[in-house]
Amino acid sequence: MLDKIKQGLKKFLEIVSTKTITERKVDDALWELKLQLIGSDVSVIVADKISEEVKKNLVGVKIGLLENINEIVKNSLRKAVEDVLRVNINEKIDLISEIKNKKNKPYIIALVGVNGVGKTLTAAKIAFLLKNKGLNCILAASDTFRAGSIEQLEKHANNLNIKVIKQGYGSDAAAVAYDAVNYARARNIDAVIIDTAGRVQTDKNLMEEVKKIIRVVEPDLKIFVGDALTGNDMLRQAEEFNNNLGLDGAILTKVDADIKGGAALSISYITKKPILFIGVGGEYKDLEEFNVEKFIEMLMPN
Numbered sequence: 499m500l501d502k503i504k505q506g507l508k509k510f511l512e513i514v515s516t517k518t519i520t521e522r523k524v525d526d527a528l529w530e531l532k533l534q535l536i537g538s539d540v541s542v543i544v545a546d547k548i549s550e551e552v553k554k555n556l557v558g559v560k561i562g563l564l565e566n567i568n569e570i571v572k573n574s575l576r577k578a579v580e581d582v583l584r585v586n587i588n589e590k591i592d593l594i595s596e597i598k599n600k601k602n603k604p605y606i607i608a609l610v611g612v613n614g615v616g617k618t619l620t621a622a623k624i625a626f627l628l629k630n631k632g633l634n635c636i637l638a639a640s641d642t643f644r645a646g647s648i649e650q651l652e653k654h655a656n657n658l659n660i661k662v663i664k665q666g667y668g669s670d671a672a673a674v675a676y677d678a679v680n681y682a683r684a685r686n687i688d689a690v691i692i693d694t695a696g697r698v699q700t701d702k703n704l705m706e707e708v709k710k711i712i713r714v715v716e717p718d719l720k721i722f723v724g725d726a727l728t729g730n731d732m733l734r735q736a737e738e739f740n741n742n743l744g745l746d747g748a749i750l751t752k753v754d755a756d757i758k759g760g761a762a763l764s765i766s767y768i769t770k771k772p773i774l775f776i777g778v779g780g781e782y783k784d785l786e787e788f789n790v791e792k793f794i795e796m797l798m799p800n
Contacts (some may be wrong), residue, residue, distance in 0.1 A: 503759055506534025508799035510552075511571050521557045526551060526734040539729030539760030544582055544767050551578035566594050576798060582767045583790050590772055591747055594631050595717070604635075604682035606687045606717040610673075610708055610743065612735055613696030615725040616751040616777060618647065619695045622654035624775075626782035630656065630687055635689040638678035639664035640671040640711060651693055658782070671695065671707055672714040679715050692717065705742050712743055719746045721774065726750045726761050733761060733768050742767045751777035754784075762793065 513527035528549045535545040555574040597605040602673035605757045607624065609617045621637055627633045637655050639662050648664050675692050682690045693716070696706050712720065722745050724732040733751075739745060748765055753776040762768040766773055773788040 502538040502764070502796055503535060503540070503725050503753050506531050506795065506798055507536070510575065511568055511799055521553075524553050524556050526683050526782055529725075535763075538729065539764070541730060541733050541760075541764040541768060542764060544764040545718060547582055547767065548575075548578045551581055554789075572798060573710075578792060579794055580764070580790070582763065583793065591719070593719070593774065593776055594633070595626075597628070597633055600718070603677060603689075604687050606679060606692070607689060607696060607717055607719045607721060608692045608708075608711060608715070608717040609721050609723050609749075610694050610704075610739055610745075611696060611723040613644070615696065615723050615728075617696065617723045618650050618654065618693050619780070620723050620749055620751060620777060620785070621691045622658060623649065623777065623782050624691055624765065624787040625658055625660055627661070627785055633688040634659045634660075634680060635691055636682055636687055637673050637771060638662075638692040640674045640757045642671050642674065643696040647693075647695070654782075672710045675711050675715045690715075709742065720744065721746065722769070724748060724750055724761070724765065726753045726759075728777075729761050733764055736765055736769050740771065745769055745771050747772050747774040748790075749773070749775045749777065749785075754778040762788075763797075767783055 510527045510531045513523070514529065532545045532549055535548065536542060556571065560575050569667045580727050609621055611617055618641070625635050625637060636650060637651055637660060639648045639651045642665065645667070648667070652662050654666070662683055663674060665674050671694065678690050692711065692749050694711060695704070695743050706718065720743055722739050724736055726732065736745070736748060747769060748769065750762055750765070750773060753762065761774065762776070778786055
C-alpha cells in the first residue's frame with residue numbers, strides 16, 4: 499500500500515535539489531508530483547491543495563550551508579499532507595469514550611454506503627470491538643432489501659453471541675432501527691449498530707429510505723463505509739452521502755489490499771470528517787483505529 503504516492507514524493511525530493519529553490523524548479527517538480535498523486539487515486543482537489551501548500555512553504559527559501567535540503571523539502575511535504583489529513587482535527591471521535599459517557603443509552607451508530615463495501619462485516623467488527631472493551635450492544639438488521647442480508651448479519655451475531663433485531667424482507671427499514679433502539683433502551687444496552695441496505699448514491703428513492711432511518715432514530719454517529727479499492731468512485735460516494743445525510747466520519751474497508759492509498763488521503767478533506775477506522779482483513783479483530791501520524795510516516799520517502 500502507498501508505494502506509488504511514496505515514489506511520487508521521493509521523485510519530488512530528487513528534482514528540488516539546489517541550494518536556492520526557485521519557483522520554476524518547484525513548479526516543474528509539482529507537476530510531476532500532481533500526476534503521481536492523481537494516478538494514485540488522490541482527488542484532483544487534494545492534489546492541488548498539497549501542491550499549493552508545498553509551493554507556499556518552499557519558494558524563495560534560502561538553504562544554509564549546514565542545512566539538509568532533503569529534510570527541508572520533506573518537512574514541507576509532511577506539513578502539506580498533514581494539513582489535508584487534519585482538516586477535521588477538532589472533530590476527532592473517541593468512540594469507546596463517547597459510548598461509555600453517554601447518559602441516555604443506547605449510543606446509536608448507523609452505517610451507510612453503497613453495495614458490496616463490507617458494511618455488514620464492519621458492523622460485526624464494531625460489535626466485536628465494543629465487546630472487548632466491556633460494552634454490550636445489539637445489531638439492527640435494517641437492510642431489508644438485499645437477499646440473504648438478514649441471515650448474514652445473524653450469522654455474525656451468533657458468532658459474537660449478541661442479539662439481532664429484525665423483521666422480514668421488504669419491511670420498513672426505519673421501523674427495524676426504531677425497534678432496536680427501544681429494545682436497547684428498555685434493557686440499558688450500551689449501543690445499537692444499524693446495518694443499512696447498500697444503495698447507489700445517485701438513487702434518490704433509496705437515499706430517502708436511509709434519510710428516514712436517520713430522522714426516526716437520530717443516530718449519534720453516521721458512518722460512511724467505503725471500499726478503499728474503488729478510489730475516486732468512493733470519494734464521489736462519500737461526498738454524495740455527506741451532502742444528503744451529514745456524515746460524522748468514515749471507515750475504509752479493504753485497506754490491506756489497497757496498493758495506492760489515495761482514497762484514504764483524500765476522503766477527510768472532501769467530507770471534512772475524520773477517518774475513524776480502517777478494515778485490514780476479514781476477521782472480526784481486523785479493524786484498526788486510523789492513526790494520522792502512522793499514515794504520514796508510511797507516506798514519507800526515506
